[in-house]
Amino acid sequence: MRALQRLIQGKVLLLTICAAGIGGTFQFGYNLSIINAPTLHIQDFTNETWWARTGQPLPDHLVLLVWSLIVSLYPLGGLFGALLAGPLAIKLGRKKSLLVNNVFVVAAAILFGFSRRAGSFEMIMLGRLLVGVSAGVSMNVQPMYLGESAPKELRGAVAMTSAIFTALGVVMGQVVGLRELLGGPQAWPLLLASCLVPGLLQLASLPLLPESPRYLLIDCGDTEACLAALQRLRGPADVAGELAELEQERAACRDRRARRPWELFRERALRRQVASLVVLGSAMELCGNDTVYAYASGVFREAGIPEEKVQYAIIGTGSCELLTAFVSCVVIERLGRRVLLMGGYCLMTCWGSVFTVALYLQSSIPWMPYLAMSCIFAFILSFGIGPAGVTGILATELFDQTARPAAYMVSGALMWTMLFLEGLSHFIYVPFLGVCVCGAIYTGFFLPETKGKTFLEISEELHRLNFPRKSPGPTWRDPEVILSTEL
Secondary structure, eight states, X not given: OHHHHHHHHOHHHHHHHHHHHHTTHHHHHHHHHHTTTTHHHHHHHHHHHHHHHHSSOOOHHHHHHHHHHHHHHHHHHHHHHHHHHHHHHHHTOHHHHHHHHHHHHHHHHHHHHHHHHHTOHHHHHHHHHHHHHHHHHHHHHHHHXXXXXXXXXXXXXXXXXXXXXXXXXXXXHHHHTSTTTTOSTTTHHHHHHTTHHHHHHHHHHGGGSOOOHHIIIIITOOHHHHHHHHHHHHTTSOOHHHHHHHHXXXXXXXXXXXXXXXXXXXXXXXXXXXXXHHHHHHHHHHSXXXXXXXXXXXHHHHTTOOHHHHHHHHHHHHHHHHHHHHHHHHHHHHHOHHHHHHHHHHHHHHHHHHHHHHXXXXXXXXXXXXXXXXXXXXXXXXXHHTHHHHGGGHHHHHSOTTTHHHHHHHHHHHHHHHTTOOOOSTTTHHHHHHHHHHHHHHHHHHOOOOTTOOHHHXXXXXXXXXXXXXXXXXXXXXXXXXXTSOO
């Protein structure tokens, strides 16, 4: 709670979080969820368009193929965006990258808005690819920007806001997609084009806010701009100590160029960091949370919820994740990262096991559908406790300034690739449960706690873990020794 109070006191930092989030991870969650409402309408439009062009209807299997392409082009664009995020963050900076990224959103909104009038479902496909690119860039640059702009005692809470905006985007997409709003058969082009609104909000607000102080000092070498950014972000607080810490980190990174993604896998000094990124990033994507959302509609119908009310129950699932994202933001600096990750994965293992049994027995035991429905909410709540937000902090805290953009490229490429994976059958959660167990075990035994530590202290601890048989690494307080060490 104290961290939350400090966050509110730092008004500029709070505004920076909102401006970065509304056009960042909010867009990811929003575009992920709004595509569900107009599914049948877009399929009808595809068939009508083909009929107008050829005079013949498009076979059902080809209609489904076009729809599958529309859906799958979003994660494909996200993969391209993740690979683009690193170079953009290095060359343009964190803030400018987020601003330039809105070019993709504007182009996509124009394509969506005029697709029906132009009679082109190809415009929808291209628009989905472009909003995917935008989401891939923002999902990597936003947590990097916020993590580098926050003080160490608030870094976890600030970085967790990325998960809050993702969940908020999902809920808003579900609400806007209601039949009473933009989910009707005539309004779906406006529904898809509504992604322009958060993009314009970011373009109007983010230019007024400071760039990442770490980027200004370490990457650009501009001490005055760094000091000005720190003073704006911290308000009346004394920034002399934090500036001295940044100067130490600058000395540690001197004469070192930005790493490339493949170099992270070759360097032994980054072995623990890369392993944590890959294992826990894969665990978050393969834990089965997305499949829970896919099962939700069918389970709610089995439980007796009327068809016209299912859409409101779906909004409840997104609201659960939003609620736990807020709770995690408040408690992360008190409990630490490891506790939230292990607790979340352990609870997901428990509820996923019950859910698997309930799905298998729902046709033979009358009350099983109600148990399955309860498990959906419990599983999503458990996911939001830790894995949903804490995983995104890892690339910020476990890597230094020269390796951080490359680390986000690796984690982003991994995340978007995993989104291609889908599962079916009642026993889909058996492999997912194994992923949850592995995520909890790895966190408990291999991931160091980063709560309340400076980036340099984290690097020292990781050095000891990566080279356990060697003498401890030199302290970061002597620049002459720093220049002689492997780090």
